[in-house]
Amino acid sequence: MNKPKQVLSFPFPYAPPWPIQQNFMSALYYCIEAKHVGVFESPTGTVSHLNLELHPKQSTQGKSLSIISGALKWLTDHNAVSSAEQLAALIQQKMEAQAWAISRTQQSRQRFRTDVGS
Numbered sequence: 001m002n003k004p005k006q007v008l009s010f011p012f013p014y015a016p017p018w019p020i021q022q023n024f025m026s027a028l029y030y031c032i033e034a035k036h037v038g039v040f041e042s043p044t045g046t047v048s049h050l051n052l053e054l055h056p057k058q059s060t061q062g063k064s065l066s067i068i069s070g071a072l073k074w075l076t077d078h079n080a081v082s083s084a085e086q087l088a089a090l091i092q093q094k095m096e097a098q099a100w101a102i103s104r105t106q107q108s109r110q111r112f113r114t115d116v117g118s
Helices: 019-033 051-054 061-115
Strands: none
Touching: 019 061
């Protein structure tokens, strides 16, 4: 898989996520985006004393939150893109319907003029 070109911002409840968690969430996001199957290593290892002092809540929740945050970001982005695509399709359909109606009206007027003129 190609390396991500941009740094994504994830809805991670404890700021800031560790770099390894950020990398994990980015890799998960791009894996889902590419419709690939991914095998991921745990973004956090065993709980160390230093880790508990720096991030007491994050140390026991990093794995699950990384998965949830990465997937939630993709889902949120995907829904926004999907909604925009649906709106564009509806606008296109409306424009095509209007073009058809205008064309039919012009044809009817032309036939009327031809019938009246003869």
